Amino acid sequence: MVTVKDLLETKGRLVHSIPAGATVYEALKLMAGKGVGALVVLDDEKLVGIISERDYARKIILEGKFSKDTLVREIMSTALICIGLNDAIEGCMALMTDKRIRHMPVLEEGKLVGIISIGDVVNSIISSQEVAQAVINSLLRHSLEDMSLDELLKRSLELIFSIPWLAFEKQGSIFLVENNSNALVMKAEVGLAGSIKKACARIDFGKCLCGQAAATRKIQFADCLDERHEIQYDGIIPHGHYCVPICYSNETLGVINIYVREGHRFAKRERDFLFAVANTLAGIIMRKRLEKELVISERLSAIGQTVAGLAHSIRSILFGLEGGIYVVNKALRKDDMQKMNTGWNMVKKNIEMVSNLVSDLLGFSKEHITAFERCSPNIIAEEVCGVMEPKAKDTHLEEIKVIRDFDPQIGEVLLDPKAIHRGLLNLVSNAIDACLVDENEGKNHVVKVITKREGQGNFVFQVTDNGCGMEDVVKNQVFNSFVSTKGSRGTGLGLLITQKIVQEHEGTLKVDSEIGKGSTFTMQLPVKRGN
Template sequence: MRPLAVFLVVFSLFLTVGIILSAANQRAHLLETVDAHLEHETALLEAVIHADLLKHDLTKLQSDLTMFGTEDRNITQLSVTAENGSVLAGYAREQPLLSWLYKTRRISYDNGSYVTLELVYDTGPDEKGITAAGRRDIALSIVFAAIMGAGIWLVLRRTAFMPLESAVRERDQLNATLEQRIAERTTELMTANAVLQQEIVDRTAVEQELLVKERAIAASIEALRMSEARYRMIVENISEIIYMISFEGDAPHGVVVFVGGQVETIVGYRGMDFLSDPNLWISLIHPDDRASVRETTRSLLASGKGGTREYRMRSRSTGEYLWLEDKMVPQVSDNGVVTSYFGVARDITLRKEAETAAQQNITNHKKAEEESRQSYYAQFAISTLLQLSLEDMGLDDILKRALDIILATPWVSFESVGGIFLAEGAPPVLVLKVAKGGGGKPRQVCSRVPFGACLCGRAAAASEMVFAREVDERHELVCGDWGPHGNYCQPIFSGGHVIGVITVMLKAGHERNSKEEGFLNAVAFALAGMIERKRVEDERRKLIIQIQATMRDIFHSKREWQETFDSISDMISIHDEKLRIVKANRAYARYFGLTPKEVINKKCDELFLKTTGVLPTCPQSEALARNQPVSQDATDPDSGRTFHVTTFPYVFPDSDARGVIHVARDITQEREREMRLIMSERLASLGQLASGVAHEINNPLAAMGGCVDGLIRRIRKNEYDPEVFMRYLAIVKDEIARSKGITTDMLSFVRKSSYERSSLDLHAVLDKTLEIIGFQGRLKTVSVVRSYDAGLRPVNGSEGELRQVFLSIITNAIDAMDDAGELAVATGIEEQSVWVLISDTGPGIPAIHHGRIFDPFFTTKAETGGTGLGLAIAARIITGYNGSIRVQENAPGAAIKITLPVA
């Protein structure tokens, strides 16, 4: 019996181990099945989370996680964690966990940012079922082993023990054999019946177990169906296009096996259209983007890594191309081969348009910066040119420096070759004064150019700029040394006449540039005044040289010199280095009631200014110190006569001693006539206004002086009345504010003489001009009638320049009326222009002068010092604004009408 019992125990253990191994295998298979199911679930969930993150919709993300978790009873926890560890969204089910499966997935989005998806799956219910089945199998194995043991025991007993017992029983009791056999038969039947009952129980248990498994499978199938329906609903309602392309077939670029989302809303095609036509997807992509799409697909197959790409796809509804951003996620087989990939494409057309608009804004900003830089260099060049006029140098030197400045300006595309011509002779011919680059031959070829010949002559004859992209038939004076080139030829105007031409060389094929033309026109405008002024100075210098030469000749013939010297109506005296008079003509001595001999050894300031010692601005001292002629105006305090005093450095021929020649001419009646040769009309106007300011400020100064005197008297009397003091000081403060207002208005007139143009109100400019003229007291007996158009539109111009124009015209009108009469100022609109009409009740302008009134130096007020520059400068300014200025008939009196384009 012992060996049999051992055998049964070992056999039972063998069956139990087999059942345990089978249960472990079933558990492993279950975990693999659950893991594969979770991989599929997390892949779909990743697409949903990626779409929500791209839209930054955390509420939608939380809703999607909650819906996903509640529909699967085995999912106990879901969470989406950002890079910094913060939980963006999550879901958790409150239930105890016996065993679980933990899954994580890293999801990238938005150019390198990523989040982590964490999922906990409860495997307890499934493992509990497996454990229960194992226990049943172990119990069955034990029962089976017991039955087998009983059967073996019966067989052994029947084959070995029964014959011996039968012999004993036959020997002891033959009659008991039959009873024993009946008992044994009864025992066998009962045992067989028990075995049959156990088999029935076992079969019922197995059938029950199969039924439970069938129900579990049916529940799994239903859950899978519901999960598929849920994700199909998500895919169909997501705002992006979701698709899948498989590479398991023969198509080199893959086959579209699934398209969902808003594909029909975005591109106008249904998902079935892409499934029925494998080439539809690639055919809708913009031809310029197909190569890059194919390249990214090849890279995906080669690397097995996902990525993001952008391309354009044609919309069926509009026919236009939309920009799509495509996020690709590859599916890799066990052997590392990409079998398919999921894609999520969203419409980024608006973002692309915004990026294009932003890039355009950047381009416009850079363009504005470049224009500002060009404007700065142009203004710097013009300013440098204008500073040359203040330096003491000859006209040729000024032109040479001016040409260097023109060719060295950074932003223009000029070559380092150019020249400046001046018109000389009658008929005028262009004479090359300065040139740079090109060598000697070009100077010989272009030394004299007739009007109408070659490019420069054509520019002078036509009075307009001539441009050439390259050497053409107009380029008659061709020099081979220059090679292919182009040219700008800008005429220089003065008083409506061409006085010269600026030419600069360009590279062959250079396109015409309006900004370069404007720069050359501005340079020509600045040079025109400098050339005219230098020509006048040269003429005057020649005159001075002639006088000096004449003086030297006079010393060689004393009588002839004395007669000539005394016959000169100007007061002339010769002074030694100590400023003592060594010679004087009759006009000089007669002015002081003396003879020429009586003024010898006297100093000029002792006679003329009734002072002793040398004044700081003494012209003789300056002429000796600077060794060049010095001119200034002086007023005799006794007679009130004004003299123009000029001193010339002089070397006495007998002793080489230094001295000066002093020439004083009475300019009381013709002061303004001489000033037109050395001053601009603008400075003359400002001088007149300065005297008006002094007159206007005298009134508040007188009031303040009276208050101060009253305060001093009270202080001397020890009468300190605070109320009286406060009243006097308040008067002084008010008068100071009044004086400050006057000076501020005057300074605004001076400081606002900028050439920068802006939108201007002509009524404000006219009122300010009349206010400043009023400071001079010249409107006290003049009636000003304003007829302003209330709807007058603004103009684009420089306030300083327009004030100068109105100041010249109104001042001329007041002069013509002898400071008494009616001055009318009217404004109005004509189409796209505005006009200003200024009229007076003076004697008017003769018709014979209408054509010359705007010519430089033409004046009808020579006896009162008119320069003839005011209206000429006004005409040049108005012409520069593309406006017009003309004389109108206005009996009695004169009328000048100015027309300007509106801003």
């Protein structure tokens, strides 16, 4: 986990302070000169408060006072919440949000050693999430290389241990279940002594921490050698474990075993990251298994399409991550806590969606059970527009406008919201790309997203652009595998995936396009209003 100490090592421990008896004017002048938004207040070298630009705005300007006539001690915030060097950054974020504070002094044995702001915390969390996302992407990329599964598993451990904010020992292993047995076989390890590799070469389900993780399909955490640690060997050193099951559906495929120091505190972010890695490996293992079984079968091609299709979806979702970061940074500049929380939620949601997508790795190579639930098509369309707008703005052209035209009469219907979100995201992303590759750069490019009723039993999602359009020969093949209008920019699988999603909803996907004028894609779906 990332601690306050880690953050200060990057940011630095310099603290700007001012005496309690100084004037507010002097405090403002110091803040401006140092380029900071707050100062700690000292009285005889003792920390007594914090004064910020917000204190000045609320307690001087709004009350009609004068900064040169008012002392710092009269307006400073004295109800201080202090933190220690070993406190987790995630805990600081929760505390700042709950208490609505923006700065927190850092103490070590009662001595002031630093100060952190909510901007520091947000940037640290985003940075660590980006590193974690890079590891997941790297695993997916390696899975497409000419690499054995055992080599890939060892590479997975090395990638896990490469993340600086994970407080793991650089020791661990990955077990797989072989031949449908109820036993784990060690397939990859990093940093393990010979005695450990011998004792743990094969572990029955239910035995020791790894066996319990496999049997229960639940994570097992220990901060010491407790009674669950049944396997003992000469020279064993006190330690703890994260044992994370690798599961697909109701089947246990293996276990990731990571060593931690004795006394290590359980961290939700560490658990969530290891779950994301486990879900990724589950998809890769299942694909590898099918590749081996179907090496001379036509289905081998379908498996390759599945992997590439997943990468396409992840790339689209990353636009959502970038959108969330954009909103957070904008909110920080404008001191808008509400907008910052909105952006942060976008970041978390899109990172979680990557893990969910990996779990669906085989979903497009065999029949998929659609998870219908009551939801609003308009909300799905709005979420997609919000995700894609940053991409539409960040172009070499003038801003591509994303226009919404939603029918409020649709109401709630039965859909698989995650699948429809993914399909609509592909269409809007492709529409923006069609504008980007349009040779007529002087055109005012527009992407319009429409929802509407159509007849008594159907409704549609429609995405229209005025981009480059398609020739008839391309339009007639656009729903075939590997046919892309974007050259090296696309895989040609986005529309294939969207078409399959629509078919699973018993709907149709149509396209109308004219070269130089643009395209319209229409997802027509039946209205289902069951429970």
